[in-house]
Amino acid sequence: GQNIDQPTEMTATEGAIVQINCTYQTSGFNGLFWYQQHAGEAPTFLSYNVLDGLEEKGRFSSFLSRSKGYSYLLLKELQMKDSASYLCAAYNTDKLIFGTGTRLQVFP
């Protein structure tokens, strides 16, 4: 079967750090994507992990553990503009399977 799980909603304070978790079960696995989607806008690419470990890109980092079927997106020094939905997506052989997305609200 194929399943992607992530929390539905999270809240955090401006300047803080937040970690959005994602667990996946796919029959084949070729990597994991994170996308950001602001309300009414296109999902935009944030990161892609194929190998285990942490990939850092400015304020955003993404971690993958293939053996545990687990990934997280870490957002540091949160800003109000980071309020958005964050979509976890696993590549299953040749298809990208999405989770429902985590809606993050950042408060002042």
Next chain:
Amino acid sequence: ETGVTQTPRHLVMGMTNKKSLKCEQHLGHNAMYWYKQSAKKPLELMFVYSLEERVENNSVPSRFSPECPNSSHLFLHLHTLQPEDSALYLCASSRMGSGNTIYFGEGSWLTVV
């Protein structure tokens, strides 16, 4: 600007209407996709075109009919839709092959009345 342009951005149609959604990509990609995004549900892959040939059709009802005349353009023809088809329809493109980043358009909001 993502390089993938969708029109119209908003569409309201009756259940007996025929309309089309249009997508154009300016990224030189050779694979294009239609996704459906409904509230509180994961993005659902509807169709995949690779080198202008349909390679994926995820049990989508025949009232949705895709067309890919060339590698830069993708259409979704809509006919006798149901109210439950109201959703955001996202077009996307990528280079062919697993692991390549998919780039999305801003979507067409469809309301069926």
